[in-house]
Amino acid sequence: MSRRLFRLSGLRGGPASSVPQLSLSSSISSWTPARFFSSSWPALSKMSPLSQASAEAIARLRAYVPPPTNYNSVPLSRRAAVLVLLYADPKGDLRVVLTIRAKTLSSYAGQAALPGGKADSVNETAFETARREAAEEIGLPDIGQPFFPPFRVEHLCELPANLAKTELVVRPCVAYLHSFDEKTGLNADPEVALIPRLDAKEVAAVFTAPFHNFLMMRDEQQPGGDDQQLPGKPEDWYRGSWTTWHESDWRMHQFFVPITEKSVTKPRTGRRAQNAAVDKLEEQEKAGKLTRYKVFGMTARILVDAARVAYDQEPEFEHNSHFGDEEMIAKLRKIGRLGAIKRPGEELTRETMEKAAKLS
Numbered sequence: 001m002s003r004r005l006f007r008l009s010g011l012r013g014g015p016a017s018s019v020p021q022l023s024l025s026s027s028i029s030s031w032t033p034a035r036f037f038s039s040s041w042p043a044l045s046k047m048s049p050l051s052q053a054s055a056e057a058i059a060r061l062r063a064y065v066p067p068p069t070n071y072n073s074v075p076l077s078r079r080a081a082v083l084v085l086l087y088a089d090p091k092g093d094l095r096v097v098l099t100i101r102a103k104t105l106s107s108y109a110g111q112a113a114l115p116g117g118k119a120d121s122v123n124e125t126a127f128e129t130a131r132r133e134a135a136e137e138i139g140l141p142d143i144g145q146p147f148f149p150p151f152r153v154e155h156l157c158e159l160p161a162n163l164a165k166t167e168l169v170v171r172p173c174v175a176y177l178h179s180f181d182e183k184t185g186l187n188a189d190p191e192v193a194l195i196p197r198l199d200a201k202e203v204a205a206v207f208t209a210p211f212h213n214f215l216m217m218r219d220e221q222q223p224g225g226d227d228q229q230l231p232g233k234p235e236d237w238y239r240g241s242w243t244t245w246h247e248s249d250w251r252m253h254q255f256f257v258p259i260t261e262k263s264v265t266k267p268r269t270g271r272r273a274q275n276a277a278v279d280k281l282e283e284q285e286k287a288g289k290l291t292r293y294k295v296f297g298m299t300a301r302i303l304v305d306a307a308r309v310a311y312d313q314e315p316e317f318e319h320n321s322h323f324g325d326e327e328m329i330a331k332l333r334k335i336g337r338l339g340a341i342k343r344p345g346e347e348l349t350r351e352t353m354e355k356a357a358k359l360s
Contacts, residue, residue, distance in 0.1 A: 049088075049092055049180065050088050050092045050094075051093055053093075053212070053311070054088060054092055054093055054094045056311075056312075057094060057211075057212075057310035057311050058086070058094075058156065058176055058310070060309060060310055060311075061156040061157050061174050061176075061309060062154075062156050062157065064156075064157040064159075064309050065157075066158055066159055066160050067160060068326075069158075069160065069161050069171070069326060070161060070329040070330050070333065071126060071169055073333070074169045074329070075338070075339060075340035076119055076121065076122050077340055077341070077342070078168055078169050078340075079119035079126075079169055080116060080117060080129070080164070080170045081116050081117075081119065081126040081127070081130040081133070081170065081171045081172070081173055082114040082116030082133075082170060082171075082172050082302065083097075083115045083130035083131065083133070083134045083140075083173055083175060084096060084114060084159075084172055084173065084174040084302065084303070084306050085115070085134070085140070085153070085175050085177055086156075086175070086176050086177065086211060087177035087179060089189070089191065090189055093211075093212070094211040094310075095209060095210055095211055096208065096214075097114075097115070097138070097177075097195070097206065097207075097208055098112055098113065098206075098209060098257070098293070098295065099112070099113055099114075099115060099137060099138060099200075099203040099204075099205065099206050100112055100113075100203060100204045100207070100281065100293060101113050101202070101204070102203055102204050102273065102274050111297075112207075112257075112293050112294060112295045112296075112299060113299050114172075114299055114302065114303075115130070115133055115137045115140070116129070116130050116133045116134070116170070117129070117133035117136075117137070118168070120132065126158055126171035126173050127155050127173045127175075128143060130171075130173040131143045131153075131173075137200065137201065137202040137203055138198050138200045138201075138202075138206050139198035139199035139200050140153075140198060141153075148193075149181060149184065149186055150178070150180055150184060150186035150187060150188060151177060151178065151179055151188070151190070151194055152177075152178045152181075153175050153176070153178070154175060154176045154178060155173065155174075155175050156175055157309075158172065158173050159172040159173075159174065159302070159305060159306060159309070159323065160305075160324025160326050161324050162298050162301065162302060162324050162325050163325040163328055163329055163332075164298055167337075167338060167342060169329055170298065170302075172302045172305075174306055177190055177194075179194075191208060191262055192262075195208070195265055196265045198265075198267075199267075200265070200267035201274070202274075203267065204266065204274065204277035204278050204280075204281050205264055205265065205266045205267075205278070205281055205293075206265045206266075206267070207257065207263055207265070207293060208263045208264075211303075211307055211310070212307060212311060213237065213255075214255060214300075214303040214304050214306075214315075215304070215307045215308070215311060215314070215315045216237065216238070216315070217237065217238045217316045217317050218235045219234040219236070219237045229260065230258040230260070231258050231259065231291035232258070232292065236256050236292065237255060238254070238255055238256070238317060239254045239256075240252060240253050240254065240317050240318065240319075242318075251317075251318055251319045251320050252296070252297075253296065253300035253301060253304060253317070253319070254294060254295070254300065255295040255296070255300055255303075256292035256293070256294055256295075257292055257293045257294075257295060258291070258292050259290070259291055259293060266281065266282065301320075304319060305323050305324070308323075309323075335355055
């Protein structure tokens with residue numbers, strides 16, 4: 001494939017076809033609507049429903065049907081899933097939940113990531129994996145566990161599987177965090193009433209980013225002048241470059257999410273290593289060395305693709321036109337790669353990718 005085929009920008013097309021510390025486990029039973037919505041919470045009348053663009057985005061994701069996937073055919077040791085968790089802010093715009101992984105984790109330590117991880121069993125669905133890992137990492141209640149009212153999670157869709165450099169086949173699972181209960185009339189801002197109170201055990205920070213912005217080259221203008229409070233310049237949001245991966249030109253995205261007091265939660269627990277990671281992060285921020293969190297690699301690509309589906313819109317920047325890596329995963333399986341056991345020194349080399357790319 002030529003680079004020209006991948007360099008699409010500014011185009012609109014049809015839906016894509018080819019995201020004091022309170023422990024949920026110990027305290028959820030004591031929460032009631034009356035206690036949850038005390039006078040300190042934002043007034044219900046100040047909360048906004050989904051904007052028209054956000055409502056349409058959720059509807060597109062809900063209706064999206066991904067192509068056939070290789071996820072269920074690869075060995076358990078190769079399966080992983082991530083949760084693209086969306087919610088509406090007080091203006092009705094969609095935001096997505098991300099994390100800064102603790103330095104103690106074995107993979108991608110210190111990096112921005114979507115909640116997620118490896119599958120536990122062959123019978124576990126991708127969504128079950130993503131939700132279980134989100135429960136372990138950030139304290140989001142797992143499937144079947146109760147939420148504080150009015151919150152609940154709706155599973156919207158799965159996206160084509162991605163191939164990580166660690167040779168994991170990663171299935172993105174997109175869900176929507178409802179924050180309004182039509183039956184009771186209760187409404188809340190997740191950034192105030194839920195996210196800061198999750199029992200995040202495996203991360204140095206939980207932060208959120210404007211979902212539509214992952215199609216843009218700069219910080220989007222925010223109604224009410226909020227953009228004036230963001231650190232740096234609007235054009236600090238995005239950087240991108242081309243490289244070679246999967247024997248084709250590959251666009252590497254880097255997004256720099258502004259750090260604001262409301263959009264970031266740093267968990268404080270009794271875990272020494274986690275507290276040390278939080279301390280280091282805060283030291284960098286207070287010294288002015290860190291004003292934006294970098295989102296890059298597979299995480300960035302997943303968010304771009306999810307936003308493309310949601311908003312039926314192509315990015316302003318150059319990008320790869322296809323979604324996920326299903327074709328390459330299938331080819332690698334045909335040449336005997338992605339087996340149950342990863343042998344020492346076994347990596348996805350240029351020679352391996354060339355061999356797989358030649359398969360029809």
